[in-house]
Amino acid sequence: MIDEDEIVLQLADPPDCARCGGAGLLSARFSHSWKNARGKEVPGIREATLCPVCDRGEPTADRLLTFFAVHEALDSSELEAFNSLAAAWVAVARARQVNQQQLDNEYERCRNGDL
Numbered sequence: 001m002i003d004e005d006e007i008v009l010q011l012a013d014p015p016d017c018a019r020c021g022g023a024g025l026l027s028a029r030f031s032h033s034w035k036n037a038r039g040k041e042v043p044g045i046r047e048a049t050l051c052p053v054c055d056r057g058e059p060t061a062d063r064l065l066t067f068f069a070v071h072e073a074l075d076s077s078e079l080e081a082f083n084s085l086a087a088a089w090v091a092v093a094r095a096r097q098v099n100q101q102q103l104d105n106e107y108e109r110c111r112n113g114d115l
């Protein structure tokens, strides 16, 4: 079980982008809970992959992509800068996925005649 604010970053061999199938640069796993149709809190874990194609244009992703372009290997002196860039990107990815989840929930409720 991952804590509320714990984010697990995977730099080595990250999964492919779920959107375009291209190679991902970095993946992050974070806890993500949502309320189901009965209003019960459902804990879950989500994963986001940083993709140089799909994520381009999003400011926090752009900064991370630039960081990767400049630093091919992650030096310990750059770890702090990297962590804060990654945290900003994860916050955006997290918010985006929550919105999608809410849309999905509303769609389900619509179909079930609850709305």
Ligand SMILES: [Zn+2]
Residues within 6 Å of the ligand: 017, 018, 019, 020, 021, 022, 051, 052, 053, 054, 055
């Ligand atoms: Zn992609």
